Amino acid sequence: MIIEARNVRKSFGALPVLQGVTFSVEKGEALTIIGISGGGKSVLLKHLIGLLTPDAGEVIVGGINIAGLTERQLLPVRRQFGMLFQGAALFDSLNVEDNVAFILKRERRFSPAEIASRVEEVLDVVGLKGIQKKWPEELSGGMRKRVGLARAIIYRPDILLYDEPTTGLDPMAADAIDKLIMRVVEQLKVTSIAVTHDMRSARRIGRRILMLHQGRIYADQTPEQLFQSSDPVIHRFVNGISDAQEPYDL
Amino acid sequence: MTSSAKQFAFDWLSGLGRGALMCRDIATSICKAKPVWRDVLYQIYFIGVKSQSVVCVTGAFTGMVLCAQTYLEFHKVKMDTATLAVVSVGMVSQLGPVLTGLMVAGRVGAAIAAELGTMRVTEQIDALRTLATHPIDYLVVPRFLATLLVMPLLTAGSICVGIFAAFLVGTWLLGINPTYLWYNMIHYTNMDDVMTGMIKTFVFGGIIAVIACDKGMNCPAGAEGVGRATTEAVVYSSITILISNFFLTLVLNKFLV
Numbered sequence: 001m002i003i004e005a006r007n008v009r010k011s012f013g014a015l016p017v018l019q020g021v022t023f024s025v026e027k028g029e030a031l032t033i034i035g036i037s038g039g040g041k042s043v044l045l046k047h048l049i050g051l052l053t054p055d056a057g058e059v060i061v062g063g064i065n066i067a068g069l070t071e072r073q074l075l076p077v078r079r080q081f082g083m084l085f086q087g088a089a090l091f092d093s094l095n096v097e098d099n100v101a102f103i104l105k106r107e108r109r110f111s112p113a114e115i116a117s118r119v120e121e122v123l124d125v126v127g128l129k130g131i132q133k134k135w136p137e138e139l140s141g142g143m144r145k146r147v148g149l150a151r152a153i154i155y156r157p158d159i160l161l162y163d164e165p166t167t168g169l170d171p172m173a174a175d176a177i178d179k180l181i182m183r184v185v186e187q188l189k190v191t192s193i194a195v196t197h198d199m200r201s202a203r204r205i206g207r208r209i210l211m212l213h214q215g216r217i218y219a220d221q222t223p224e225q226l227f228q229s230s231d232p233v234i235h236r237f238v239n240g241i242s243d244a245q246e247p248y249d250l
Numbered sequence: 251m252t253s254s255a256k257q258f259a260f261d262w263l264s265g266l267g268r269g270a271l272m273c274r275d276i277a278t279s280i281c282k283a284k285p286v287w288r289d290v291l292y293q294i295y296f297i298g299v300k301s302q303s304v305v306c307v308t309g310a311f312t313g314m315v316l317c318a319q320t321y322l323e324f325h326k327v328k329m330d331t332a333t334l335a336v337v338s339v340g341m342v343s344q345l346g347p348v349l350t351g352l353m354v355a356g357r358v359g360a361a362i363a364a365e366l367g368t369m370r371v372t373e374q375i376d377a378l379r380t381l382a383t384h385p386i387d388y389l390v391v392p393r394f395l396a397t398l399l400v401m402p403l404l405t406a407g408s409i410c411v412g413i414f415a416a417f418l419v420g421t422w423l424l425g426i427n428p429t430y431l432w433y434n435m436i437h438y439t440n441m442d443d444v445m446t447g448m449i450k451t452f453v454f455g456g457i458i459a460v461i462a463c464d465k466g467m468n469c470p471a472g473a474e475g476v477g478r479a480t481t482e483a484v485v486y487s488s489i490t491i492l493i494s495n496f497f498l499t500l501v502l503n504k505f506l507v
Contacts, residue, residue, distance in 0.1 A: 051376050071384060072282070079382045089377035092368075103381045106286075106388075151381075161380075 001060075002027045002159060002191050003048055008057035010043060017043050019215030020057070027158075030185050030192045032206025032223075034199070036237070039212055041195040042086070042163050048193065049081050049161060050074040082152030082190075086164040088144035090136040090151070096123075097132035100151045122150040125187070126180060142173035146180065153184060160184065162194035166201045174201065181205045199238055203227065211237065265464070265486075272464050275386045276394050283384065289392035290399075297358045297393070298400030305404045306411045308353050312345055313337055313412030317419045321426070331430035335438035337416040343443040343450075346409035348495050351454035354397070354404065355487040359462040362393055363483035366466025367476040375467065385467065394459040401455030402448050409447070446502045453498060454491050461487040 004024040010017050017040040025031050035041045046052040047059050050066045058065045066077055090099050098105070100122060101115045110118070123129050126146040136144060145165060152160060165181060166174035178201050185192045185205075196202050202209055203223045211219040211226070211234060219226060219234055227238055235241070279285075321333045366389060369375050375385050413435070421428040462483040469479035 046376070049380055051379060071379070071386075072278070074379075075382045075384060078380055081380060083377070083380040085373050085377055087372060089373040091374055091377070092372075103383070106381075106383055148377075 001025070002029075002062060003193070004058075004060040005044070005047065006058040006060070008044070008047055008054045008059060010040070010047065010052065010054050016215055018047075018054070021212070021215070021217055023210055023217050023220065025191060025193060027191055028189060030205060030207045031194070031210065032202040032208070033193065033195045033210045033212055034197060034202050034237070035212035037197055040215060041197075041212055044212065045161055045163055045193065045195045049078060049083060079155070080158045081161060082155070082157035082159070083161040084145065084148045084152050084163065084165055086167055088136075088141075088148035090139075090144055090147055092136055094136075095132070096128075096134050096136070096139075096147055099136070099147060100132075100154055102151060103155050118154055119150075122154045123147075125153070125184070126150045127176075140173075142169050142176060145169070145177055149177075149180065149184065153188060153190075156188065157190065159191045159193065160188075162192070162196075162205075164196055164198075165194060165205075166196065166198045174198065177201075178204050199240070213237075268464050268468065269460050272386075272390070272460055272467075276391055276460075279384065279386045279391045280395075283387045283391075285391050285395060286388075289388070290395050293392045293396030294400055296361075297354070297396050298404060301354055301357055301400070301404055302407060304357060305350050305353050305408045308349050309341070309346065309408030309410075309412035310415040312349055313341055313414075313416035314419045316340060316345070316412075317416035318424070321420065321424050330424075330426045332434050332438070333420055333424075333426060334413070334416055334431045334435040338413050338435045338439040339443055341409045341412045341416075342439060343446045344495070344499070346405050346412065347447045347451040347454060348491060350401065350405040350408045350451060351458065351491040351495075352488055354401065354455075355458050355462075355491060356484055358397065359458045359483045359487045360480050362459070362462035363466040363469070364476060364480045366463060367469030367479040370467060370469045371471055371473075371476060390459075390463045390467070393463060394456070397455040397459040398452060399455075401451045401458075405447065405451040442506045445506055446499070449502060450495060450498050453494060457490050457494065458487045461490065 001024050005021050008018050008021040021044060033041050033044060043052060047054055048061070050069065054067050057067070059067050061077055062080065064077060066074060069077065091102065094102065097119050100119045104110050104115045104118060119132060120129065123131065126149050128143060128146050128150070139147065162181060165177050169177060181192065181194065182205055184190070192205070194205050206223060209221060209223055209226050210217050213233060219229070219231070221229070226234060229235060229238070316337045317333055320336045321330060324330055324333055378385055378388060417431065420426045420431050465479040465483040469475050
């Protein structure tokens, strides 16, 4: 077991977001977490890498409970992770090469030639060869996400986290990102956890799907089981059917 | 106590607590993680070199107006040649550090808060954390060290330009004897005044960096949040400089003079 969340609870002010989330992820697994917008998916993902601290419960990463660690103690734990953010979160003040090579340059373990070669290699993996000198503002949404993915995989992490990888992209760009995620999981043999409300994407990139509903794990199934489920909550969410009385409260 | 007064007191105390924790984190970072001097150098260029013109112009016109005003009063009691001494002592121990602090708070404090605030709302600071980089090490420490290093230099520049400008106004415009003017300035400005000014400006540099970084790193979401963080960084650091200047003057005069 590489990650385990045990009864994780989190509230923002008076608003409870996670109300006892428990699940575990095996090494090499491709997991997708689905749920409504604002339902706490990204909050849950941020707990797994220690960007947020739970009010109660434990988050175990590689046998260590990271819930009580300080920011500095978390640094070596985070070295196992790569994360792709919803808006890619590229550093505005750095060009593509410096963004992708950020961690390698900070660690000062590689020569400039080795770094340049690694950058070229990962940009090739994400299909963006030769854009090293471009700036983030010159890139489209899809390109930014690919660069964000290149930055996340350059140091070959064990676990990749994706926060809404296809949100805000046109269908073709979303398809390209899905295929890229599947290829990265296949090639690098990493554990992958993606958060999305894009059902097409969830079905393709996850071998197992968790559904977060009202702050708890409502379903933990394979994509086939989930999409054939007769449970009204799952059925309505998966097929995008809203309730006329309560349009967005499943 | 009304609810708004309670809220103000709570905000003030929590801000003070955050500032103290940031100082602790900065000290830990400097001790445990080596500062990247290339980043510090870039910040020295941005904070120091790019602030030079605004600080020198402020110093020059402050010195000039102080000279003219002092002359008008001193002339009545035939003390014209003491004019530059007053300008010098005023600039070295009070006006130089405070005005430089206020100008740097306006230019650099706003820029730091806006840059870090934007990074926070666009998740760039979270991205930094996922890349196993402590935001204090990468974002705060270079700015803090650079501000500490450049503030005394900027202040010294501002003071020199101010005194020189006052000397020109005194001799060319007001017709004061340049030899006596210069002699009195040297005679009445002593090392304690210079030390007072330099210690103050060093403290002001720390205040600007800590408040601006704190406001940026804890910026509320959205464009409005960045705007508010920027405004608060300038206002709070300016007020803190003015208040601490009073207490520093009392304390330093007790120990240095």
